Amino acid sequence: MTSTWAFLGPSGTFCEMALQQVAPDNARLEPCQDVATALDRVRERVADSAVVPIENSVEGGVNATLDNLVASAPLVIAAEVAVPVTFVLAGRPGTSLDRVRAISTHPHAWAQCRGWVHLNLPEASYVAGTSTSAPARALAESDDPLSFEAVLCNPLAAQRYGLEVLAGGVADNPDAVTRFVQVTRPGRVGEPTGADKTTLMVQAPHDRAGALLDMLEQFSARGVNLSRIESRPVGDSLGRYRFSIDVEGHIREERVQAAFIGLHRTCPMVRFLGSYPRLDARPVVVPAGTSDKDFIVARAWVADILAGRTI
Ligand SMILES: O=C(O)C(=O)C[C@]1(C(=O)O)C=C[C@@H](O)C=C1
Numbered sequence: 001m002t003s004t005w006a007f008l009g010p011s012g013t014f015c016e017m018a019l020q021q022v023a024p025d026n027a028r029l030e031p032c033q034d035v036a037t038a039l040d041r042v043r044e045r046v047a048d049s050a051v052v053p054i055e056n057s058v059e060g061g062v063n064a065t066l067d068n069l070v071a072s073a074p075l076v077i078a079a080e081v082a083v084p085v086t087f088v089l090a091g092r093p094g095t096s097l098d099r100v101r102a103i104s105t106h107p108h109a110w111a112q113c114r115g116w117v118h119l120n121l122p123e124a125s126y127v128a129g130t131s132t133s134a135p136a137r138a139l140a141e142s143d144d145p146l147s148f149e150a151v152l153c154n155p156l157a158a159q160r161y162g163l164e165v166l167a168g169g170v171a172d173n174p175d176a177v178t179r180f181v182q183v184t185r186p187g188r189v190g191e192p193t194g195a196d197k198t199t200l201m202v203q204a205p206h207d208r209a210g211a212l213l214d215m216l217e218q219f220s221a222r223g224v225n226l227s228r229i230e231s232r233p234v235g236d237s238l239g240r241y242r243f244s245i246d247v248e249g250h251i252r253e254e255r256v257q258a259a260f261i262g263l264h265r266t267c268p269m270v271r272f273l274g275s276y277p278r279l280d281a282r283p284v285v286v287p288a289g290t291s292d293k294d295f296i297v298a299r300a301w302v303a304d305i306l307a308g309r310t311i
Pocket residue numbers: 008012013014015016053056062085106108109130131132133178
């Protein structure tokens with residue numbers, strides 16, 4: 001059966017390159033104008049999965065994704081992929097570099113090429129685009145006058161839309177990578193692989209000294225290592241934050257469950273956002289005393305006490 005995959009479009013985005021790594025060959029593609037629309041397509045059951053950016057090695061977390069994942073009906077991450085991001089400056093054939101007055105691209109792409117533009121086209125202004133390929137397509141297809149002469153996009157998008165590369169290798173950091181996630185509606189949680197990651201959003205109590213430390217101790221006490229943590233404003237008033245967290249391990253593992261139970265007991269909001277194989281397939285190191293077997297043996301010991309078999 002054909003599945004439908006939503007992504008940040010139009011065709012030619014880095015997001016589409018990420019999608020190609022995880023979607024089946026016969027997938028029906030649904031390009032969307034922004035991350036929120038792509039995720040809503042899954043909530044509305046128009047799409048089975050969405051592929052959206054979540055983190056860039058230069059710019060950090062993609063707030064539109066981190067916030068939207070907890071904004072309305074639950075969604076979970078099913079897989080992660082990484083795409084090396086390389087940018088070119090492209091324009092309509094015949095455009096010369098010294099005629100470029102304004103450049104359009106996605107804000108994250110602009111942030112990753114700002115240094116190059118500052119050095120090479122210091123007078124050029126920036127026009128925000130909904131993605132890297134949306135302004136590339138507009139340059140190629142629009143008959144209307146546009147407010148920019150060039151775009152920052154990936155080399156494939158420049159080729160796809162028949163644009164001329166005016167300058168290559170324009171990223172400030174040539175090794176930049178963006179991590180994308182495949183997002184689906186929640187269902188029965190799959191089995192652990194031993195090299196998994198779990199994503200969650202937690203709001204720590206805000207009215208007490210040490211609340212953040214207490215929240216982190218729920219993980220450290222169970223030997224659960226964090227691989228990412230970033231704060232996001234709750235949005236209702238100044239000074240209230242929640243934390244977007246990736247931990248090493250799977251929700252089917254005892255120590256991860258114990259940490260979740262501790263968070264649920266002590267924090268006003270906890271949202272499970274998926275357990276999925278980690279991209280580098282590196283097995284998770286489980287500290288002594290926190291393996292599933294350790295938990296099972298300890299629980300059996302308590303059961304013996306309750307039954308009067310041990311004291
Ligand atoms: O506009 C695109 O091509 C995207 O896939 C989005 C996006 C992002 O949101 O960070 C992805 C990779 C690059 O870092 C720049 C833009």
